[in-house]
Amino acid sequence: MNKRNSLHICRSGMLIFIAVILFLASASITEAAGVRVFPIGYNDELTDIKGEMHRKVLYVPIREVSEKLHLRMSGTSEKFVLQGSKHSVTIIPGKQQAVSGSKTMSIQTYVSSGRTMIPASLLKSTFNFGIAYDASVPVARITSGKQKLDLQGFVEQNRTALRSDQGKTEGKPQQQKPTSKKPIYLTFDDGPTPHTDELLNILDQYKARGTFFMLGPNITAHPGAVKRLVQSGSAAGLHGISHEKSKFYASPESALEEMKQDNEALHKAAGIQTTLIRTPYGSKPYFTQEYRDKVLPAGFHLWDWNVDSEDWKYKEDHEKVIRSVLEQIEKVEKQGTVPIVLMHDQAATLKVLPEVLKTLRDEGFSFEVLKEGTVPVNFWHDKR
Numbered sequence: 001m002n003k004r005n006s007l008h009i010c011r012s013g014m015l016i017f018i019a020v021i022l023f024l025a026s027a028s029i030t031e032a033a034g035v036r037v038f039p040i041g042y043n044d045e046l047t048d049i050k051g052e053m054h055r056k057v058l059y060v061p062i063r064e065v066s067e068k069l070h071l072r073m074s075g076t077s078e079k080f081v082l083q084g085s086k087h088s089v090t091i092i093p094g095k096q097q098a099v100s101g102s103k104t105m106s107i108q109t110y111v112s113s114g115r116t117m118i119p120a121s122l123l124k125s126t127f128n129f130g131i132a133y134d135a136s137v138p139v140a141r142i143t144s145g146k147q148k149l150d151l152q153g154f155v156e157q158n159r160t161a162l163r164s165d166q167g168k169t170e171g172k173p174q175q176q177k178p179t180s181k182k183p184i185y186l187t188f189d190d191g192p193t194p195h196t197d198e199l200l201n202i203l204d205q206y207k208a209r210g211t212f213f214m215l216g217p218n219i220t221a222h223p224g225a226v227k228r229l230v231q232s233g234s235a236a237g238l239h240g241i242s243h244e245k246s247k248f249y250a251s252p253e254s255a256l257e258e259m260k261q262d263n264e265a266l267h268k269a270a271g272i273q274t275t276l277i278r279t280p281y282g283s284k285p286y287f288t289q290e291y292r293d294k295v296l297p298a299g300f301h302l303w304d305w306n307v308d309s310e311d312w313k314y315k316e317d318h319e320k321v322i323r324s325v326l327e328q329i330e331k332v333e334k335q336g337t338v339p340i341v342l343m344h345d346q347a348a349t350l351k352v353l354p355e356v357l358k359t360l361r362d363e364g365f366s367f368e369v370l371k372e373g374t375v376p377v378n379f380w381h382d383k384r
Contacts, residue, residue, distance in 0.1 A: 041141035061115035181366040191345025196225035206357040208367035213237040223269035235369035237276035252294030284379040305342035
């Protein structure tokens with residue numbers, strides 16, 4: 001695996017977050033009738049985190065809240081662990097259970113707007129955080145014992161911001177600049193992974209699609225994610241088998257064989273094959289004329305990118321990634337070129353993707369997928 005393919009993210013040294021997104025068997029709930037959305041406070045701070053009241057139960061987004069509360073998060077797609085300094089809880093989405101010490105509890109988890117939601121009461125029972133909710137505002141507050149204000153004082157201190165937020169939450173129409181649709185291609189390498197379902201949730205939220213250049217072993221490990229992305233309108237591409245220079249680029253024959261094996265894995269998982277390929281580390285400098293003359297005549301089309309998100313490099317600095325992506329896209333667009341954005345199927349990308357999608361959508365971009373009949377864009381300008 002290259003440095004872009006890490007499946008771990010560490011933020012402020014406090015959070016280790018691994019593929020914890022729930023099975024789609026959990027109910028996917030968005031802001032709709034019966035679900036009230038409101039801001040979350042932590043001690044005396046009003047945060048940007050949004051909670052939900054669903055069936056009279058208060059829910060919070062686990063990934064965002066764990067960071068704010070300095071809880072460590074780790075696990076797999078089958079179960080994940082939330083750990084504090086003294087206590088921990090294991091959440092098992094498939095069984096809708098939470099286990100803390102010798103105690104097993106029945107809970108409900110669900111996915112809303114790309115976020116995994118858990119009952120706020122779990123934070124209270126496991127870690128002794130205080131939980132308060134004021135329905136008249138509305139606002140919920142989590143406290144650690146270090147707060148100086150009571151709930152009423154907290155509301156008064158943040159009343160102006162809460163009123164502003166309430167107007168947004170209640171869905172008041174907002175003016176948007178009329179823009180014509182401009183195509184953009186979002187591409188995701190190295191998947192599928194345990195993060196793919198949440199990545200697809202985020203794309204769905206913004207009515208976006210992407211092209212996924214996937215590795216054969218990962219396709220075999222996550223066939224359900226492959227089927228879902230294809231059915232949702234995203235496109236499947238090939239990224240090889242080994243993702244190791246010494247193996248993939250051992251010879252032109254080895255490169256071709258890896259793409260063929262990758263295509264076989266795709267067909268087995270989703271019943272389709274593709275001609276779209278992206279070579280490990282990009283095509284330059286390794287995928288020379290000799291390699292292209294061997295692989296491309298077999299029916300494959302080579303794709304690179306013209307916008308590198310560097311989400312593989314700056315896994316902790318999400319603002320840097322967002323700023324860099326948007327600046328590069330603006331530059332490419334001014335050159336009269338359609339942006340092709342390199343991102344990765346990983347935890348860090350989940351942090352930046354919503355803001356990137358929202359900004360691009362508001363600027364009038366239309367999220368398209370690469371197609372086999374499109375003239376390929378690559379570093380060698382090889383249009384085969």
